[in-house]
Amino acid sequence: MTADDAEFRAEVRAWLTEQLTGEFADVAGLGGEGREDEALDRRREWERRLGAGGWIGLGWPVEHGGRGASLAQQVIFHEEYARANGPGRLLHMSEQLVGPTILAFGSAEQKRRFLPGITAGETLWCQGYSEPGAGSDLAGVRTRAVREGDEYVLTGQKVWTSLAHVADWCFVLARTDPASARHTGLSYLLVPLDQPGIEVRPIKQITGTSEFNEVFFDGARTPVANRVGAEGDGWRVAMGTLGFERGVATLGQQIGFRRELDHVVALARRNGAFDEPELRDRLVRAWIGLRVLRYTAVSTLRSAGSSVSGLEASLSKLQWATWRRDLGELAVDVLGEDALTVGESYGLSPEQTLFLFSRADTIYGGSNEVQRNIVAERLLGLPRG
Amino acid sequence: MNEDEGLREEMRKAVADFLRAEADPARRRTAMDSDDGYDRSLFERGVTELGLGGLTVPEACGGLGLGFAEAAVVIEEFGRAVVPSPVPDTLVAATVLAEAGEPAQAVLRRLATDPVAIAVAGLAGPVGVDGGRLHGTARAVPHGARADLVLVLGEDGGVYLVSPAEPGVTRTAHWALDHTRRLADVEFSHVPAKRLAPGDDLARRLVDLVRIAIAVESAAAASACLEATVAYLKVREQFGRPIGSFQALKHRCADLAVAVHGALATARYAVRCAASGAATDSSGDDVATVAAIAKTVCTDTLMSVAADCLQLHGGVGFTFEHDVHLYLKRGKANQVLAGRNAQLRATLAAKL
Ligand SMILES: Cc1cc2nc3c(=O)[nH]c(=O)nc-3n(C[C@H](O)[C@H](O)[C@H](O)COP(=O)(O)OP(=O)(O)OC[C@H]3O[C@@H](n4cnc5c(N)ncnc54)[C@H](O)[C@@H]3O)c2cc1C
Secondary structure (H helix, E strand, C coil): CHHHHHHHHHHHHHHHHHHHHHHHHHHHCCCCCCCCCCCCCHHHHHHHHHHCCCCCCCCCCCCCCCCCCCCHHHHHHHHHHHHHHCCCCCCCHHHHHHHHHHHCCCCHHHHHHHHHHCCCCCCCEEEEECCEEEEECHHHCCEEEEEEEEEEEEEEEEECCCCCCCCCCCEEECCCCCCCCCCCEEEEEECCCCCHHHHHHHHCECCCCCCCCEEEEEEEEEEHHHCCCCEEEEHHHHHHHHHHHHCCCCHHHHHHHHHHHHHHHHHHHCCHHHHHHHHHHHHHHHHHHHHHHHHHHHHHHHHHHHCCCCHHHHHHHHHHHHHHHHHHHHHHHHHHHHHCEHHHEECHHHHHHHHHHHHHHHCCCCHHHHHHHHHHHHHHCCCCC | HHHHHHHHHHHHHHHHHHHHHHHHHHHHHHHHHHHCCHHHHHHHHHHHHHCCCCCCHHHHCCCCCHHHHHHHHHHHHHHHHCCCCCCCCCCHHHHHHHHHHHHHHHHHHHHHHHCEEEEEEECCCEEEECCCCEEEEEEEEHHHHHHCCCEEEEECEEEEEEECCCCCCEEEEEEECCCCEEEEEEEEEEECCEECCCCCCCHHEEEEEEHHHHHHHHHHHHHHHHHHHHHHHHHHEECCCEHHHHHHHHHHHHHHHHHHHHHHHHHHHHHHHHCCCEECCCCCCCCCCCCHHHHHHHHHHHHHHHHHHHHHHHHHHECCCCCCHHHHHHHHHHHHCCHHHHHHHHHHHCCC
């Protein structure tokens, strides 16, 4: 680590500590996975505070509100954020998905118009890709956008849209050429959610809470100027986003994993589970597994320069999602009978939430099976099935 | 098929038809969210129309005089549909009570005619006994808060039958991780109780039958969960073909099918051992050993089948509306209830 990095870490740590033990002490640790509905208003204020502090879009160019920070510094920020027990980020899709997409593919006007809202911690974006008929096979998208003058009119349905019920905008993959099939004829559209013609219906998840939604478009409109990239070029733009999704945050994320593991180990020591050979063995395996995640991330970053390849991202997603799913099961096994009862109205403990929510880690953002196909084809060069 | 098997198949069909009509997904969901945590009218009709309460009650006491093998068929069908119901525990309790003979006569007569739900308490740790009185708390008692009677394992190796209306019994209901099976803590403060038999044979029988019942319902649940998933993989299309045609998923399902096949065989074997009355089987294992094997194998199978089936459903598998999470949660609960699997395996180590 360079002296600059050490200084940067100290700056991040001081700022986060001040905020999260001071004015924002009430939001520390809130809103993690499976608890996305906690303290929404305060967490939106928190995003604004992060924006005001200049912590959103760290790696973005200075002229677009970023700091041009190196990959190492971005990792440091994520690490410190997790260490400080920062609340679950509401703007992660804004900052890590749509923002980078606009930076890479957007027009000068789109950058001026949309990026400041993100770096200020204001605009909450959600991702409108999946549809009932298009999950793993995203090219099956059927939502249509028909041009009327200088607007697109959208008809169709998205599903599993995380945070759509609280989001301001949605980036939508839609079919602009009705005669097209598969990867062609799609466009990447930025659509305001607060308008007639859009209905958002929350879907209850196995955790009993609702983080994702169905989104129905029936005559919803967005200006043609809100299309990112050329008409019909949406697939390429969207794939760019997926690359970002499988990107940088992993090392910081591991601090959170470490906290989860430490918590499970502490429980095991307290209730005697640590003395049961089978559980102790699994705890040690989890600990080793997390080390391996770390070594892998470190070596990826050493060779990556400023961005992480899609293949590396697939390897990493498979690795951490599987690790975390296993930790979720271990957490409830350590608790034994104590894990079998829940609070009023299906109130889950953190261990129970981990157990249930980690089931989604292996599904969203490209399922384990889809990642394995990528690894098999791109790393191993096996023929496509 | 011999006569007994013919009868069991008829019973299986009757129970399956009954549950298809009376415990469809919507009604199961109403039941699991209700105050009781199960559908009391379903329970009552099961008793009056199908004779489930008196199934294992001797004919002399007005019952059908059938055995655990027949009870297990009912438990399988309740397990397949993850029906929230005290029926499985009641059937186990009734079987044990029938074996207790004379001291249980009165309750057996009641079971033959009235809907009486019995919970089994003390499997997460037996309850203290002092001078003929129970004291202490039985934890994680399935459907314990709404049962009409509680069959209690005492730490002296005795089995006790207690009415929760008795002074000194306090029940605390809990919402459960497994929506389909409410749990309760049942606290006894110096409650006088009748010991059903001298010695500890009855207690051991109770533990074995509870474990086998859990194995039976878990294997059946795993089988149903896999069937539903396979049906989905045949109709869900991605990349222009049914996802079940991808070898990655095919092989997963094939592995799961092997596990389910083994679990069903194991559960049914355990039932036959328990019903046969023989002290040991041809491997020299006693019923306790076979019960522990079956409990670990079948509950682990349900857990891994349900986990994979959730994954194979993608996004819909993560929704509350879909049933697959009910199987997952039942699987986790069954791994833990009535002796955690890791502990059972540690005990089985002595057999090596
Ligand atoms: C908690 C959560 C949040 C989500 N948030 C969002 C969001 O904000 N925005 C959004 O657009 N989407 C979101 N998703 C959707 C997610 O991306 C999809 O669920 C995922 O892509 C899988 O698609 P599907 O659900 O249609 O499952 P399917 O594609 O039907 O997959 C079913 C099963 O088949 C397997 N499978 C499919 N194709 C193959 C193949 N070729 N080879 C082998 N196996 C295969 C899958 O791995 C899976 O096991 C979210 C999902 C979850 C669970």
